[in-house]
Amino acid sequence: MPREVAERMTNRTLLRGGWVVTMAPGSAPFRGDVLIEDDVIAAVGVLGAVADAEVVDARDRIVLPGLVDTHRHLWQSSLRGIAVDWTLGQYFARMRGRLGGLFAPEDTYAATLLGAVEALDAGITTVVDWSHNINGPEHADAAWQALLDAGGRAVFAYGASNAQALGDRSPHTGDVRRLREGVGSDDTARVTLGMAVRGPEFSTPELAEADWGLARALGLPVTVHVGGGLRGAGRHVADLARRGLLGPDTTYVHATMLADDELDAIAAAGGRASVSPEVEANMGHGYPATMRLRARGIPTGLSADVCTSVGGDLFGGMRVALALARGAAHASALAAGEALAEVPLPAVDVLAMATIESARAIGLDDRTGSLEPGKQADVLLLRTDTPSLAPVSDPVGAVVLASGVREVDGVLVAGRWVKREGRFVHRDLSAVLDRATRSRDRLLDAVRDEPWCPPAAVSSRAR
Structure with a gap:
């Protein structure tokens, strides 16, 4: 075959006969097929024969979009579990006050690579790397390279240095401009660039104006911690609104202690949100704002936050989000001498928060978060031939309430296998x-x- 003809050939993979959960609007799970051509989803449905396709038997699998983590500090992954019994105050004093400044670029690379691989192993195909320990340009380069090497989809949210996290009031480093003009210039790439700004809770209103101004001048999405813990109750978002800084380019992380009018302002500005219910409940950020955010129509994604404190998969995160939201509603009803007629937050909504709504919350829903023709082929296959899942009656319920990392059988990112038949195939683990x-x-x-x-x-x- 002539070389030019071979180079034009399409690589096709047909996932045949699985429980397909597309997470597309108005869709319901069905038994069928997903056709992948090169890096995109070509067709979803009950498909016939496909020429020149590798056929993968998915009859004992649930096929769904890869999970999306909207906020994770990958630079801490090598220190996993160290903060399991820490409060939020202890975390700041120890992780930031003692450990953050010790990181050399090679430590940033090692931890970021580990965390990104951990995410892929757990079926998370997209992660926002909230990298707020950038102690120099070499740290930024190390984190970026680790995300490339891991093989997943990622937003590198260029954040503050450890000194800035501890109170240094200098503006966000202009080094982000170097990345924007270089490796981070392509907003359609597998790894893209964003900015993790400190926000007024960790700096000043004037610095917040400068940081948002830099991000917008560079055309970068913004992600910011707000409303976390006691310092989050200071009506800082109201001040951002007065300064005209709220906008649809910003993802607001946690938001636990924000007043109702502040959430209203975020919604009115078209803002997005990220919640970490497991970390928020464990460390003292405040009661998760999941239902308050969703009630206002704010796209709200899930995140693991820090694996120094909790596990690094989103299966546990989905269950905690569900239990806390339902537990609060039941407790309120019981306190009033009543009982709920039905539970809030259906399982399918929680799964949306880990897939398409998370993608929407970080501005990537045009390419990932659902199985629809034309989108990137970021796909998760879960085994159902296990004692914990078989027999499957409700595939959505099986994913949300019974699945874990051990069921993650296959993971594709942009049509490329990174985990297959339960084994990581892209990296030397x-x-x-x-x-x-x-x-x-x-x-x-x-x-x-x-x-x-x-x-x-x-x-x-x-x-």
Whole structure:
């Protein structure tokens, strides 16, 4: 075959006979097929024979869009579990006050790569890397390279340095402009650029104006922490509204302590939101704002936030979001001597928050978050031939209430397998884990005298 003809050939993969959950508007789960051509979804339905396609038997699989994590601090992944019993105040004092400044570029690379691979292993095909420990341009380059190397879809949200997180009032680094003019110039690429700004809770209103101004001058989406913990109750979003800074280009993270009129202002400005119910409940950000945000029509996505405090998959996140929302509604009804006629927040809405609504919350719903022709082929296949899922009666319920990482059988990003038949195929996992472990050891060596440094980690290094 002539070379020019071979180069024009389309690579086709047909996922045949699975439970298909498209998450497209008005769709319902059905038994059928998904055809992938190169990096896009070509057709969804009950399809006939397809010429020149690799046929994948999906009869014992649920086929759905890859999950989307709207806010995760990947730079902390090598220190997973260290903050499991920390409050929000302890997190700031320890992670920021002691550990953040110790990160060299190689530590940023190791942790970001590990966290991105962890996300893919759990069926998360898109992640917003809220990278707010950029202590120099080399750290930014290391994080960007790790996201490329991992093989997933990502938004690199260029954030503050550790010194700025601790109170340095300097403006957001102009180094983000270098990335925008270079590796981050293509907004359609697999890894794209955004800005994670400190916002007025962690800086000043004047710096907030400068930071949003820089992002908008560069045409970058913004993501910002607001309303988290006691400092989040200071009506900072109301001040942003007065300054004309609210807008549809911004994702507001947490929002737990915001007043109703502040949420109204975000909705009126076309803003988006990201919630982390598991972290918010554990660390003291405030009661998750999930239902308050959704009641206002604000696109609201889920996030894992930090795997230093909770697990790194969104299956647990979906269940916590569901339980907290329903638990609050039941408690309110019972306190009034009543009982709910039906539960709030249906399972399909929670699954939307981990897929298409998360994609909408970060401005990527034009390319991912649902299985629709023309969108990028970011696909998750879950095994159903397991004691925890078989037999499947309601595939949406099975995903939300019974699935976990062990059921993640296949993951494709832009039509490329990164996990297949339960095995990661894109990276050498042992090398990723070894690199992260060496980084963990170096970082914890520097704080081994702190009473909160895990003794097991210290003792393992001594052996």
